[in-house]
Amino acid sequence: MKADEWKSWCLVYSPVLLRGRLPDIYLRNWICFVNACHLLSSPSISTEDLDEAHRSLEAFCVECEVLYDLDLLLPNMHLHLHLKETIVSFGPVYGYWLFSFERFNGVLKNYATNWRDGFEATYMRRYLEDAYKSDLARAIIPCICPSHAGLLVELIGSSVFSASFAFSASFASFASSASSASSASSAFVLDDFIASANTNFDITKGNEPLPPSTFPLELERETSMKESEYLNLLAYYQETYDDQALCHYCQPGPDQKMVNNRIQKMKSIHLLGQVYKGGDGMAKRGSYIQALFRTSNDRYINAYTGQIQYLFVNTATNSFAGHLSRHVFAYVRWYKETKLQPKVNEGVEVNEKDFVVENIESILPVHRILVPVAIGEHRGARGAIKMCIIPLSRKIYI
Incomplete structure (x- = not known):
């Protein structure tokens, strides 16, 4: 199973499917681990949630020693109780839980080649082109005609382009022409957008x-x-x-x-x-x-x-x-x-x-x-x- 499939099993399926199949005491122990994973796998985490996740992992580990014979139980749980200090130092695990080389392997595999000699050079050329797309856009944007805005987005990719200019006045003007969306003409602020669903939900209008x-x-x-x-x-x-x-x-x-x-x-x-x-x-x-x-x-x-x-x-x-x-x-x-x-x-x-x-x-x-x-x-x-x-x-x- 892939990591994402393990995540789905742990967070979504196991709380439902294990009920009635595991004795209650074992199920309660497992749910401690599930609750911790719910908190730790979130894109952001508060200090209070981090403390709760640590307590859940601690309860899970302590109870495991009681429920299972130690000579049969061989998982390496040493990192469980160090995750709290790791997150305090480096941020949510959501930001670094994937191996960087695996991610870039996926990027390289998506490049189309003819599989003849010299495809290594093709990989490198395409990789460098993608890496410097935003720099190219930044150089072109001051002199581009607004009518060509859609073409530039199509060539560069809207997500790459948006990530580079999300907070700039020049991009706000450009995005308005490219997407014909008046809501994009105002500067997007990530914290405000997230607050719209949480703390500011009752004052959010939709525009x-x-x-x-x-x-x-x-x-x-x-x-x-x-x-x-x-x-x-x-x-x-x-x-x-x-x-x-x-x-x-x-x-x-x-x-x-x-x-x-x-x-x-x-x-x-x-x-x-x-x-x-x-x-x-x-x-x-x-x-x-x-x-x-x-x-x-x-x-x-x-x-x-x-x-x-x-x-x-x-x-x-x-x-x-x-x-x-x-x-x-x-x-x-x-x-x-x-x-x-x-x-x-x-x-x-x-x-x-x-x-x-x-x-x-x-x-x-x-x-x-x-x-x-x-x-x-x-x-x-x-x-x-x-x-x-x-x-x-x-x-x-x-």
Whole structure:
């Protein structure tokens, strides 16, 4: 098995499949290791999470000595209890857990050659070309004609180009021409984008800058929203911009601001290496997510699970959203919660398989997507089928 397959087994499948197959005491011990891996394999980690991961690994190792005969148990766990100090010194393991030579082997293998004599020179030439693409772009950008912007992105690659110019004023202007996306015209700040899904979720509107590598968006032809879904969009804008004067597109007055019902859908969106897709009512990988919401009494913040039905772009007319009028949303149906959580100690949440009634919360800015989730089925003691949910680590590639 590859490392990524071991990761999937440990974090996603084992908490579900080992239940009932391992005695409870052994399963609890294994879950300590799983909990630690959930925290340690995240792209970023807080001091509190690092302490919790260390305690989980310590409990796992200590219990292993009790549960298993030492002459039969031969894994090398010495590094487990040194991971904390390693992360303090070098950062999250997500940043250095891959062997650099393996990664570059993969890069070299992807170069096309004719396998005749001299392909070593081809490897080196292509490698150097890729390494200095951004330098070439930096030299060309001051004198390039805006109409040639798309051609330069095509030749160099949008991800390579974006990574080099994400924080420069010249790139912001260029990206606006290349992607025709007004949201990219403002400077993208990684910390602000991450905060949109965590601490700032309740003030995120949907027109904030997206990662430059997200563009160009693969938009379909313009179409009209279903009336029931449009009413949710109208209510969303009225609440988000605190403007009840925003009116239905069929009832515009001479001085009123209308909410446009025309949208452009897209099949998927790339956010810092994580790909999200619309499910269109079908079970589809990449469509299951979690996002944070305040509870009805406004006392707590909970992560709710839903399925993206489709992704879309809507442009606010009459500039009621200011100059940042282009919004990028996911239309989400949210699953009903259940109070009984029999698998919570194994890191598995349980929800009903039915959706709640669609409402204003179905309009979700893509910036607010917290994490992707894996789902499965759980049959209760009385035969009722519930949905198992395992939150996954969110990729952050910059």
